[in-house]
Amino acid sequence: MADLVYRQVMRDLKHRIHQNEFPNKRLPDERSLSEAYGVSRSSVKRALSILANQGLIFKKRGSGTFINPLYMKNQTIFQYEGSNLGITDSMKSGGKTPGIRLLSFNVVPANKEIQQDLFLDEGDFVYEIKRLRLFDDKPFMIETGYIPIKIAPNLSQATVSDSIFNYLESQDKVVTKSFMSIQAQPSTAEDQELLHLKPVEPVGIMEGIFFLDDGTPFEVSNMRLHYQYLNYNTFVSLDEE
Amino acid sequence: MADLVYRQVMRDLKHRIHQNEFPNKRLPDERSLSEAYGVSRSSVKRALSILANQGLIFKKRGSGTFINPLYMKNQTIFQYEGSNLGITDSMKSGGKTPGIRLLSFNVVPANKEIQQDLFLDEGDFVYEIKRLRLFDDKPFMIETGYIPIKIAPNLSQATVSDSIFNYLESQDKVVTKSFMSIQAQPSTAEDQELLHLKPVEPVGIMEGIFFLDDGTPFEVSNMRLHYQYLNYNTFVSLDEE
């Protein structure tokens, strides 16, 4: 994984950018980089185009390749790079202690919507996992997830009380894609109780469908977040590449 | 623009997918496509990789390329493709009538945060444009935008009462990238008045920094949305390409 040429170039450039090796905010041209690294120009292009998609650099034909000044100026807002899909891991990386309290754990027939989202048939069953997520012992999110039993037939109460994504990895299944939808709503009585919210305080809603590597939809998840913990950052590019 | 080979292939494949030309959810292999379209395999790969990033298809080495079942089953949630950055255009595409009411229009010195976001120096001035956005005559969003005067020296009250992005296009400046941050908050008294909200109803906050094609940060915008209108959808992939 770490030996791919374009990834090496990508990583090295990222590193050099962080080291402020290009104070004039301008990278060497592609042909020079190709020669300097001893790789083909195609590989350099590939590395650069990934960095551009991540918002680190901007390419301008006829002029050169430049570092996004914002990326250097305010690194905190740019935490997007290498973003994590799983909640547990995202938290850990912040150096805080994540916690999980299992609220309920059932097997139920999939309703119409879930059938559609998870590509199931009439009569298929799913786990319904309702969990309260904690952050340094403070509850911040109510999560209701649905997972087809035929994809993970061995889910136990113990497994589900920990990170499901970590469990999956141990089964050689990797979640690398997801479709997310973000909304806001007034809090319900249950929200207020579980998340310690005042009546005027809202919840953020994140609904996600998570996919395995091969495109199989694996889980639909409905997350109700304490509003102060919802902060979704993303770099949007309309280049369609 | 429309004559690029990989875009033609991409568009044609997208079209054929919509026409349900691949009922077995499987696309022809890359080599066949290359031959059928009379283009190189590289171009086919490029087209396919864009479609994969958009979540339309999944590629599986050694097996083939498959259509994301969700993409066909529920097209409404997948409106992401070809997403629009500008508010006005996004609305129009929905077949509804967008409206703008100018609340205030001033030139003010950029504060520290704006200086940082827009890469300005101490003492630089920016337009401060506060507008109420309407949707079929119903207010749904309060937008406060800041634009450096040195980038758009000729902004007039009339210009600003219409779509700024459309104005930019007429000046041959294109906005293709943005950095967005999404949050939720209880509504303030002003929110409640302008957006017709009850006290318990929240607002969605979208903050965005918009970039011109060459990477120049062009505008910071703070958008307070009626919570029922905040619905941000996105396809997330951890492949880093």
Place this chain on the structure above:
DNA sequence: TAAACAAATTGATACGGTCCAATTGTCTAA
């Protein structure tokens, strides 16, 4: 019949070449 192996299929990586398009700087002519 089932397991092991071999071959064909299919996408991934990487190279290097050709030509094009946008930008910038320079030189020239009015």
Place this chain on the structure above:
DNA sequence: TTAGACAATTGGACCGTATCAATTTGTTTA
């Protein structure tokens, strides 16, 4: 002095090839 022509630089598009790796399929073997 300035406007326009020209050349050099730099990224973009596209092609074709070679090789590798994962998966599936077919065949052989125990």
